[in-house]
Amino acid sequence: MDRQHVGSAQPARLRVETRTVDGGTALLVPVGELDHHTAELLRVPLDDALDAGRTLLVVDCAGLDFCDSTGLNVLLGARLRAEAAGGAVHLVAMRPAVARVFQITGAEAVFTVHETLAAVLPDSG
Numbered sequence: 001m002d003r004q005h006v007g008s009a010q011p012a013r014l015r016v017e018t019r020t021v022d023g024g025t026a027l028l029v030p031v032g033e034l035d036h037h038t039a040e041l042l043r044v045p046l047d048d049a050l051d052a053g054r055t056l057l058v059v060d061c062a063g064l065d066f067c068d069s070t071g072l073n074v075l076l077g078a079r080l081r082a083e084a085a086g087g088a089v090h091l092v093a094m095r096p097a098v099a100r101v102f103q104i105t106g107a108e109a110v111f112t113v114h115e116t117l118a119a120v121l122p123d124s125g
Contacts, residue, residue, distance in 0.1 A: 014038035018045045021121060024087075026054040031063035034071030042071065046078040055087030058120055062093035067101050079111065088112060090120050 014032040021027050026049035030042050049057055057078060061067075079089040090112045094102065102108040114120045 014041045016042050016045050018049065020049075020054065021058075021123075024054055025056040025058060025121070026052075027058045027060065027117075027121065029060045029063065033066040034064055034074070035066060035068040036070040039070045039074045043074045043077070046074065047081075050078065050081050050085065050087075053085075055082065055085060057082055057087070057089045058092060058117070059089065060092045060117055061095065061098055062117075064095065064098050067098045069101075069105075072101060072105060072107055076107065076110070090114060092117050092120060 012032075014030060014034060016031075017029040019027050026045075028042070028045055028049070032038070034042060046057060059075065075089065075091070082089050091102075092114045093116060094113065099108070099113075102111070102113075112120075
């Protein structure tokens with residue numbers, strides 16, 4: 001997996017794996033802490049997927065330990081871009097601490113959230 005440094009982001013705190021499934025779907029798997037210092041490490045692959053014409057972005061949050069308002073804004077921005085292109089952003093397997101940020105801010109109401117990856121990508125196993 002290629003790892004890149006974007007701006008001043010700290011790659012040791014967040015890794016993001018990206019792959020394409022079913023042609024128009026991008027699966028992004030962030031692992032670690034999504035915050036002000038690491039948000040670009042997720043923003044770049046989200047933007048790249050959208051720029052490549054991916055219409056459905058699936059973010060597997062199972063390995064996401066923390067998400068602050070900057071990370072939330074990255075996901076909201078990707079959602080707006082995806083929906084403008086006729087697509088969507090789906091979130092999967094949020095840990096309680098991450099889910100709480102979405103609940104407190106009301107952002108859970110604007111995302112489709114799934115408990116498991118298989119619920120949104122049945123052939124992902």
